[in-house]
Amino acid sequence: MxxxxxxxxxxxxxxxxxxxxxxxxxxxxxxxxxxxxxxxxAPGRNTGMYLLGHLAAVNDNLFKLLTSSERLHPELDVVFLHSKDKSGKPMPSATELKAYWNEINAGLSAIFNAMQPTDWMERHNSVSAEDFAKEPHRNKLNVIISRTIHQSYHLGQMNYLKK
Amino acid sequence: MxxxxxxxxxxxxxxxxxxxxxxxxxxxxxxxxxxxxxxxxAPGRNTGMYLLGHLAAVNDNLFKLLTSSERLHPELDVVFLHSKDKSGKPMPSATELKAYWNEINAGLSAIFNAMQPTDWMERHNSVSAEDFAKEPHRNKLNVIISRTIHQSYHLGQMNYLKK
Structure with missing residues (x-):
């Protein structure tokens, strides 16, 4: 152990x-x-709307990975995770998507604030107990590390939306 | 034990x-x-060469922040940290810059491998002992966190260089 x-x-x-x-x-x-x-x-690359929806969907998946709580917006996955940009599938409006982004992040903050240090070292919910015994780095804290890096990756791209 | x-x-x-x-x-x-x-x-944005030089210079600064070792390529700062892209200042060639990148990262890996867990919690070399007493998060590990995020930020942009 x-x-x-x-x-x-x-x-x-x-x-x-x-x-x-x-x-x-x-x-x-x-x-x-x-x-x-x-x-x-950038020309021919993902739109800001798609990247925002993608990041919102990835963050929303954290409810499932870190807790037993229901996700807030699982409907985002079909457009923003399982489809590429410009798929033609219906997207929320910018106003809706920004509201979801804020709602998801506020929900996550509440969860993070309630977690104790030892909670972060538990396995996340998509790794089995058997695999976790062999690979103890596959814990909840590692999910936060990878998602922080992922946010920064797309932020670098989204900053190109500014004049 | x-x-x-x-x-x-x-x-x-x-x-x-x-x-x-x-x-x-x-x-x-x-x-x-x-x-x-x-x-x-992207149109009007930083070139891949500039971003690579920028990342190499930032990584090279880690020798100073984390150790008492000399930096390997302090000459990169004038072009890639203190100047914007397209400054007209002489740049290394792509071949040279790639070689520096690999050299710097290999040097850092050797240092990281030699560091013990407690070393990572020490103050980094640009924070004073007084400030560190009040802000213990300004340690060497935090530098690695921020530089990892920084690498990802620019990688997101550099990936746009691919066809």
């Missing part, structure tokens, strides 16, 4: 990193017009 | 995340032609 006790400070550092990247995206989309958000991030 | 000290697993997770992002960039630049690397990542 893994007896690692994580340092509360390190968890705080990682949650701060998550919130920083999350807030940079929120600040960006708050300052973009709907037209800017609907534009391609 | 438990073979892991308290933070060893988390440190391993974070170093893995660093190496993953680092390798994604290395793989990308290995597969791009010199012309592709010299192109703008």
């Amino acid at each position: 893994n007896t690692t006790t994580p340092d509360a400070l390190v968890i705080k550092m990682l949650l701060n990193a998550w919130h920083n990247e999350n807030k940079r995206i929120t600040d960006l989309i708050t300052n973009l017009t709907d037209e800017q958000l609907a534009a391609e991030t | 438990n073979t892991t000290t308290p933070d060893a697993l988390v440190i391993k997770m974070l170093l893995n995340a660093w190496h993953n992002e680092n390798k994604r960039i290395t793989d990308l630049i290995t597969n791009l032609t010199d012309e592709q690397l010299a192109a703008e990542t």
